Amino acid sequence: MKSLSKASQNLLGQPMFKVLAKANELERHGRDIVHFEIGDPDFTTPxxxxxxxxxxxxxxxxxxxxxxxxxxxxxxxxxxxxxxxxxxxxxxxxxxxxxxxxxxxxxxxxxxxxxxxxxxxxxxxxxxxxxxxxxxxxxxxxxxxxxxxxxxxxxxxxxxxxxxxxxxxxxxxxxxxxxxxxxxxxxxxxxxxxxxxxxxxxxxxxxxxxxxxxxxxxxxxxxxxxxxxxxxxxxxxxxxxxxxxxxxxxxxxxxxxxxxxxxxxxxxxxxxxxxxxxxxxxxxGSKEHVSKMAETYKARRELMVQGLNALPGVSCLRPGGAFYVFPNIKKTGMDDETFADVMLNEAGVAVLPGSNFGNAGKGYVRLCYATNEQNIKKGLDRMKECLEKRIK
Ligand SMILES: Cc1ncc(COP(=O)(O)O)c(C=O)c1O
Missing domain, CATH: 3.40.640.10 (Type I PLP-dependent aspartate aminotransferase-like (Major domain))
Known part of the structure; x- marks a missing residue:
């Protein structure tokens, strides 16, 4: 096969789409997955x-x-x-x-x-x-x-x-x-x-x-x-x-x-x-919906941060903006790749390994809270159950 340009071989893309693909594959096999991986609001456009x-x-x-x-x-x-x-x-x-x-x-x-x-x-x-x-x-x-x-x-x-x-x-x-x-x-x-x-x-x-x-x-x-x-x-x-x-x-x-x-x-x-x-x-035009969405994210952030801090081995700062949290999972004894795999395969919760975002992200995972409260609670409950079984 003819070779490709050097530049093209340096293309990395966005690794979060790989986790989404794995999650979608599990869903095709009938699994119910809670999605915390992609930074996409669950609201429809106003x-x-x-x-x-x-x-x-x-x-x-x-x-x-x-x-x-x-x-x-x-x-x-x-x-x-x-x-x-x-x-x-x-x-x-x-x-x-x-x-x-x-x-x-x-x-x-x-x-x-x-x-x-x-x-x-x-x-x-x-x-x-x-x-x-x-x-x-x-x-x-x-x-x-x-x-x-x-x-x-x-x-x-x-x-x-x-x-x-x-x-x-x-x-x-x-x-x-x-x-x-x-x-x-x-x-x-x-x-x-x-x-x-x-x-x-x-x-x-x-x-x-x-x-x-x-x-x-x-x-x-x-x-x-x-x-x-x-x-x-x-x-x-x-x-x-x-x-x-x-x-x-x-x-x-x-x-x-x-x-x-x-x-x-x-x-x-x-x-x-x-x-x-x-x-x-x-x-x-009117910003009514935009302010409502921002207020909703703020309430979800609280739910997410409190829920994560209640998980064994996990600690999470309260971030000031965007719609992501980046908890430290080092005390679970798993590295971030393993943690994300375990959460997806055993708990049915899709999170991203922090190392997808660079070396300094090792030992952390990213969760996006642009999803409804019911999903956030369901995801956190599943993670808790899974971690309690693993960390005795
Ligand atoms: C920091 C940052 N910059 C840029 C973008 C790209 O956003 P857009 O959907 O407008 O291309 C994103 C999307 O996730 C982002 O997180």
Whole structure:
């Protein structure tokens, strides 16, 4: 067989889909599985958003648009950014994208050369590593410590900077740990990026899902208004329950976003206009459902954290945002891969091994609580029974 490119051999994808496939296989054989593995809200997309898309489809919004996105939608993104982040980007800094995930690849490929360094947290959202390796850049991992509530420590970032560092990736609220960095930490990271004249990729897809510290979100983008170095990733999947719609947006320095736009044009042409009208309604229309979903996640977080802390050998911090918990399972005597296998096969509960998110995730597992209370209780009861049998 003919060989494949070196770059293609570096593609890693997203390991959570492997656990989902195993769980689905068990379900095909009649097993009942509680799903805590995939970060996909159990809510349906709010009706006003669905109606906006249907209306757009019916009125003929079914053709190519500008690859930048619809003018009206980009203006609305500028308006919301002003409200949520305290600055108004210029229109040429805003690009509408097919989901947030692809922006990671756009950013890495548009600002980093092969052989250059990218600093990122470990544990990390798996696409970071896959995109970095595909582009043949070097990932430089900053381990997140449970003792620091899984927040990235700016001193560790400073110590990892070399003359090859081109980009720092931050993700707050964080997947998989749910941690939220403080304003002081985010400002310190911005200062490091500025002092060393490097880009800062701020993945803010969970910015609307913050439960503590008065629920306020702070973005380092506020510092340079995304004009110099901050590349801000945002998406509609999580807070609006729109994972299947594939809609996101990036705000960044005009020269960077211009190249990303060419890459989008090369690979996808544009985002479907009826999807963009749905996004417009999401940010301009009623937020009633969105606030209800966020309140529900907050209550579920409590249930999940308390339930996990009642399991033998398991201890779990209360994360400040997103919809994940990242409990420590070291005292169960199992490694995280074994723990996830045992939970799936013996208890019928799908969780992800922490090492799917990097070496620092060893000894932890990720559970997503974007599922109803009944499922959370059922999953926790099954895990308890299984662990009590194993740990005498
Ligand atoms: C940290 C982080 N960034 C980006 C994404 C991608 O989101 P989207 O569905 O908008 O592509 C995810 C999805 O899980 C995520 O957790």
């Amino acid at each position: 009706q006003n958003i669905v109606d906006a898309a249907c209306g757009a489809l019916q009125s003929g919004q079914t053709h190519y648009t500008s690859s930048w996105g619809l003018h009206e939608f980009r203006l609305a993104i500028c308006d919301t950014t002003e409200i949520s982040r305290g600055f108004r980007p210029e229109l040429n800094q805003v690009l509408v994208t097919p989901g947030a995930n692809i922006i990671i690849y756009y950013a890495v490929s548009c600002v980093v050369n092969p052989g250059e360094d990218i600093i990122l947290p470990d544990p990390y959202f798996p696409t970071y590593r896959s995109a970095i390796e595909f582009c043949r850049a070097n990932p430089i991992y900053i381990p997140l410590k449970e003792s620091n509530e899984f927040r990235m420590n700016p001193d560790d970032i400073q110590a990892a900077i070399t003359d090859k560092t081109r980009l720092i990736i931050i993700n707050s609220p964080h997947n998989p740990c749910g941690s939220v960095m403080t304003k002081e930490e985010l400002d310190a990271v911005y200062d490091i990026a500025e002092k060393n004249d490097i880009y800062l990729l701020s993945d803010e897809v969970y910015s609307r899902l913050i439960y503590d510290s008065s629920g306020r979100f702070y973005s380092p983008a506020h510092r340079d208004k995304c004009r110099e170095r901050v590349i801000l990733i945002n998406g509609f999947s999580k807070a609006f329950a729109m994972t299947g719609w594939r809609l996101g947006c990036v705000i960044g320095p005009a020269a960077v976003v211009d190249k990303m736009q060419l890459l989008l044009q090369t690979t996808s042409s544009c985002v479907p206009p009826f999807i963009q009208y749905a996004g417009l309604e999401a940010i301009k």
